[in-house]
Amino acid sequence: MNRRIPRLGIALLAAAAVSAHADVLVTSFETSPVISGTPDNPPYLSVGQSSAWASEGNNSLAISFDGSGGWKWIYVAGDTDGNNYFPAATYADWYNHTRLEFDVYRPALNYGWNLEVGAAINGPQGWNQQAGLIGWTWQNAGDDSLTTVTWDYSAIRNSAPAPGGSDWWQLALFARTTTAGGGMAYIDNVRFVEAVPEPTAMGLLLLAGSAGWLGRRRRVS
């Protein structure tokens, strides 16, 4: 019975020894996004910043499709860095979380249409892509929809190198529809969520103190 108390104490101290990183906004398209990858070619009729809808701030990334059904990739980067990748701090933010989320809004049309959306990341963790984040989801005529897309990349993260200070990070979004006439989609509030717990200084001190106390106790007994 007496052995349960130290174990419980260890568990409580371990719980106190971690804190969570807050959610991090990757991009919200509030300034004109850097986009590369021939975005004006089919199946995207046009890609760009729009104030027609937003889930964070006042603007979003607007995509107008035709129905050719082929993938098209959009490389999205920071608002002002002039490159098609994000800086080292973004890789660190990615590493400190386990999920990528963004919101996709599809306004109502006078016909139904389908949509597939995926995302890809690149950087020190290597190239990884995830199709089907929205998986050929049909939207009926007259309906609109708001979908929060979540990509759990924790398995990729767990084998990725720790941030090294000169890193970079790249995000590609890709989507397609097979519906003649296509449709409009808006993407906004790309963010990292579900933080990896990090030790806190006080928690580590408590753990060290606990370990020392247990060590003395074992030597005495």
Ligand SMILES: [Ca+2]
């Ligand atoms: Ca926005």
